[in-house]
Amino acid sequence: MGGFIQVGRAPEDWRQMIAKGCWTFLYMSYLYYAVEDLTEDRHTAAVTAVGWVALVSFVLGYFFLVLGPRPEHLVPWRNRLLGGLYVLAVTLTLTLGPSWTVLLVYVSISSGVQLPLKWGLRVVPAIALTVAALGVLNGFGTAEMLLLVLPTLLGGGAMMAVVQMGRTMRELREARATVAHLAANEERLRLARDLHDLLGHSLSLITLKSELAGRMLPDKPEAAAQQVADIERVSRQALVDVREAVSGFRRPTLDAELAGARTALAAAGIAADLTRVSVGHADSGHSDSGHADLAPDEEGALAWALREAVTNVVRHSGARRCEIAVEETGDELCLTVTDDGRGPGGAHGNGLTGLTERLALADGRLETGPGPRAGFRLRAYVPLSRRVAA
Numbered sequence: 001m002g003g004f005i006q007v008g009r010a011p012e013d014w015r016q017m018i019a020k021g022c023w024t025f026l027y028m029s030y031l032y033y034a035v036e037d038l039t040e041d042r043h044t045a046a047v048t049a050v051g052w053v054a055l056v057s058f059v060l061g062y063f064f065l066v067l068g069p070r071p072e073h074l075v076p077w078r079n080r081l082l083g084g085l086y087v088l089a090v091t092l093t094l095t096l097g098p099s100w101t102v103l104l105v106y107v108s109i110s111s112g113v114q115l116p117l118k119w120g121l122r123v124v125p126a127i128a129l130t131v132a133a134l135g136v137l138n139g140f141g142t143a144e145m146l147l148l149v150l151p152t153l154l155g156g157g158a159m160m161a162v163v164q165m166g167r168t169m170r171e172l173r174e175a176r177a178t179v180a181h182l183a184a185n186e187e188r189l190r191l192a193r194d195l196h197d198l199l200g201h202s203l204s205l206i207t208l209k210s211e212l213a214g215r216m217l218p219d220k221p222e223a224a225a226q227q228v229a230d231i232e233r234v235s236r237q238a239l240v241d242v243r244e245a246v247s248g249f250r251r252p253t254l255d256a257e258l259a260g261a262r263t264a265l266a267a268a269g270i271a272a273d274l275t276r277v278s279v280g281h282a283d284s285g286h287s288d289s290g291h292a293d294l295a296p297d298e299e300g301a302l303a304w305a306l307r308e309a310v311t312n313v314v315r316h317s318g319a320r321r322c323e324i325a326v327e328e329t330g331d332e333l334c335l336t337v338t339d340d341g342r343g344p345g346g347a348h349g350n351g352l353t354g355l356t357e358r359l360a361l362a363d364g365r366l367e368t369g370p371g372p373r374a375g376f377r378l379r380a381y382v383p384l385s386r387r388v389a390a
Contacts, residue, residue: 030102030151031059034092037099051096054088058103061085065110082107082114090130098138101148104131108152112159124156193304193354195242200311200351202238206231208267208314230267252303254326261310265322268314270339276325294333298382301362302326302335305380308355309337317341317376332364332381340375344368355380 037043038051061081070078089103108127112120131152135145213227258274265272294302306324313322319341326335356366364382371377 028059030105031055033099033102037097043096047096051092054092058085058088058092058106062106062110065114078114082110085110086127086130090134093134093138098134098140101131101134101138104134105148105151105155108156109159112156113163117160117164120156120160124153124160127156128152189354189357193358196351196354199238199242200308200315202234202241204311204315205234205264205267206238208264209234212267252300252307254299254303254306257303257306257310258324261306261324264310264314270313270319271321273321273323276323276327276336293384294382295385298333298362298364298384301359301364302333302380302382304358305335305355305366305378306337308351309335309378309380312351312376312378313337313339313341319375328384329381331384333384335380336377338371338375338377340371340373343370343374343376 034051034055038048038055043051062085065078065082065085068078086104086107089100089107092100092103104127108124111123111127115123128149131148132145135148140148209227209231213224213231216224216227258277262272262274310322310324313319317339319339321340323338324336325338326333328334352366352368359366359380359382362382364380367379367381369377
């Protein structure tokens with residue numbers, strides 16, 4: 001299979017050279033007529049000697065065009081050589097006799113190999129017309145004419161098809177390699193986003209609980225032990241989440257992230273207001289985020305947005321209060337996270353940049369800026385898929 005793939009391409013090693021040489025030699029049977037003309041004492045010794053030199057030169061030039069290297073800087077020289085072979089074949093036919101017309105078959109094959117497709121489609125028929133004209137000039141019958149014109153057309157056409165097939169196969173291999181590279185990059189970006197969001201949230205919570213346990217330890221050992229138990233639980237859950245992220249199965253839900261948001265905000269001493277979470281229903285601060293028109297991918301993107309927003313509030317805002325709202329706005333579902341902290345602190349970091357990309361994959365968008373009463377506000381939108389009633 002590897003040898004077949006190299007058809008229409010210059011050989012790259014000795015094995016390919018030998019294989020392609022064997023195929024090339026199969027076409028050399030047409031030279032029988034020219035060799036016979038030189039060995040039947042039809043010409044003088046001087047003419048015969050010149051004929052042999054011309055024939056050997058023609059064959060060497062043909063082999064170079066079919067088997068030789070094809071760097072870009074040699075293309076003009078190879079085209080000149082092709083033109084030289086054409087002139088040599090016509091000259092030998094006109095001077096030594098009709099037996100030499102067969103050389104134009106090799107010129108046609110070389111043209112199919114050497115020339116771009118648009119030029120090959122013009123040159124090969126032109127060579128076939130030359131063969132026909134020389135046949136008429138030498139008085140060929142119909143059978144003899146067909147035996148030369150058809151191989152000229154078919155040989156050149158077949159080589160053009162083979163070369164084009166080789167180019168197409170190389171382009172397909174390159175395209176497949178490009179697709180694989182892009183897929184690998186996309187997977188790396190997904191993994192980087194997931195790990196950033198997962199570990200940033202979990203490590204922030206572990207840090208807060210560790211500090212809280214340290215403050216409680218002298219006077220409240222039982223409460224400190226509870227915080228340590230929470231640290232162990234969060235660590236184990238973080239390990240599970242990382243494994244799922246690496247495996248590509250991690251898809252958070254709004255319910256889980258809302259519960260995690262309460263825990264993280266409480267551990268940081270930040271009052272959490274979730275009374276405007278109205279995706280399903282809200283009852284005494286408890287929410288059910290199941291929504292008939294919210295697709296899993298969109299819910300996952302919104303859940304990641306909530307995790308990233310709460311992580312930023314806990315780590316960077318210095319806020320005392322955080323409001324979380326999930327509401328319908330037309331054909332979209334909007335998550336709003338607002339705090340009363342220090343407000344925007346410059347350019348977006350990796351978390352918000354990755355979150356923007358994640359929402360874009362779900363046809364959503366991200367808006368950030370100052371809150372209505374200072375602080376910082378994050379809004380994430382995802383589309384709802386409205387169901388048509390039967």
